[in-house]
Amino acid sequence: MNLSLKKSLLAVLVTSCAVNLAHADPNLQSLIKKAQQEGSLTVYASTGKIVQQAKSFSKKYHINAVGVKAKAPQIIEIMSREYQAHNVKTDVAIVEDTPAGIAQLLKTKVAYSYVPPEFKNDIPKRYQHPLAVVLAPNVLAYNTALHKHCPITNIWQLTLPKWRGHIAMQDPTGKPAYTDWFNQMATHYNKQMRKAYQSQFGHALKTDQSSAMAVFVKKLAANHPLLTHSDTDAAAAIGSPDTKQDFVGFISTAKFRKNKDGMKLGICNGVKPFIGWNYPSLGVIASQTSHPAAAKLFIYYLLTKKGIAAQSIDGKMSTNEQIKLPANEASGISKYRHQLMTFHMDTARSDWRQRQKWQDLWNLSYMQ
Incomplete structure (x- = not known):
C-alpha cells in the first residue's frame, strides 16, 4: 500500500471516529463506564423473556447480568425482604402489577423510579411518573x-x-x-x-x-x-x-x-x-442496590428497540413511542392499538x- 493511500485511509478513520464521538451522548457514555466498573446485575421480571434480555444486555455492555423469572407478588416480597434485611441482591425489577408496585415498593422506598433523560421526549408523560417500560x-x-x-x-x-x-x-x-x-x-x-x-x-x-x-x-x-x-x-x-x-x-x-x-x-x-x-409494567431500581449505574443502564436498555425486542415479538409495546412492533408479530395488534383502553397511571x-x-x-x- 503506497504512502498516499495510507494517509487517505487514516484520514477517513479519524473523521469517522470524530463523527461517532460527536454523536455519542456524554452522559450515557459516562453511565456505561460507571456501570462496567460496578460488576454484576440481577434483574427480576414476570416474563421468561427476561433471561434472554439480560444475556443480550451482558453481551452489549460487557456487564454480567442475570435475569430471573418470578410472579409479581414474589418479586415484591423478595425486594421488600432484602430491603428490610439491608442485604439487597435484586438490582432491577420489571413489575407486571403496577398498583401493587407503587403501593408496596415505591411508596415504601424499597425501590425508586428512574426515567433515562435520553427518552423523556419519547415516552408519554403519563408513563413517566412512575416509569412504565412496557405495555x-x-x-x-x-x-x-x-x-x-x-x-x-x-x-x-x-x-x-x-x-x-x-x-x-x-x-x-x-x-x-x-x-x-x-x-x-x-x-x-x-x-x-x-x-x-x-x-x-x-x-x-x-x-x-x-x-x-x-x-x-x-x-x-x-x-x-x-x-x-x-x-x-x-x-x-x-x-x-x-x-x-x-x-x-x-x-x-x-x-x-x-x-x-x-x-x-x-x-x-x-x-x-x-x-x-x-396493562403497564413498572421498571424499578432497588433503593439499596450496590450497582446503581448498571441498574440505570439496564432500564435505559429496556427502552431501546434491541432491549425490548424479546417482548415486542409477543405484541408487548414499549412506552418509548419511537419503537414500533416488529412486522412478524403474530396478533397484528399494532393496527388496532388505538382501540385499546389507555391505562391511567395517576389513579393506580x-x-x-x-x-x-x-x-x-x-x-x-x-x-x-
Whole structure:
C-alpha cells in the first residue's frame, strides 16, 4: 500500500471516529463506564423473556447480568425482604402489577423510579411518573375457523344469554389485571360504557350501581364465563382448530404466536368501546442496590428497540413511542392499538385500594 493511500485511509478513520464521538451522548457514555466498573446485575421480571434480555444486555455492555423469572407478588416480597434485611441482591425489577408496585415498593422506598433523560421526549408523560417500560395488551379474541369476523361488536354482548358459559378468561380474583381494568373503566370511561350500552340495547342505562362498569361486571360474572388459571388455557378454549364449542374471551397477544402451530385466534377488531386494554409494567431500581449505574443502564436498555425486542415479538409495546412492533408479530395488534383502553397511571393507587371491592362484586355475581 503506497504512502498516499495510507494517509487517505487514516484520514477517513479519524473523521469517522470524530463523527461517532460527536454523536455519542456524554452522559450515557459516562453511565456505561460507571456501570462496567460496578460488576454484576440481577434483574427480576414476570416474563421468561427476561433471561434472554439480560444475556443480550451482558453481551452489549460487557456487564454480567442475570435475569430471573418470578410472579409479581414474589418479586415484591423478595425486594421488600432484602430491603428490610439491608442485604439487597435484586438490582432491577420489571413489575407486571403496577398498583401493587407503587403501593408496596415505591411508596415504601424499597425501590425508586428512574426515567433515562435520553427518552423523556419519547415516552408519554403519563408513563413517566412512575416509569412504565412496557405495555401488555389483553384483547378480546375469537376463533377464525368458526367465524369470518368476530361475532362480538359491542362489549355488552358478552352479557347476553347467547354467550352464557362461552366466554373464556382468567379468574379476576387471581389476576389483578382484570380488577384494575374494571376500576380504570369505572373511573375514566364511564361515559363510553354508557354510550355502548345504549347502542346495544336501544335505551339509556338506569342503575343504582356506582358505574356502568359495575353493572357490566355483575352481568358478565352472572353469565358464568369459563374461568381459567392461565391465558394459555383461555386461548386453547377460544382458538382450538377442532373445537365444537364457540368461545370468545380475553387473552394476551402473546398467545397469538400459537397460531403458527394451528391455533385459530383472531382479534375482535371494532368492538365498542374498546377491544381490550394495555396493562403497564413498572421498571424499578432497588433503593439499596450496590450497582446503581448498571441498574440505570439496564432500564435505559429496556427502552431501546434491541432491549425490548424479546417482548415486542409477543405484541408487548414499549412506552418509548419511537419503537414500533416488529412486522412478524403474530396478533397484528399494532393496527388496532388505538382501540385499546389507555391505562391511567395517576389513579393506580385507587386500583389498588378498590381491588377487594371488585373481587367481592365478581364473586357474589358469579355465584348467582
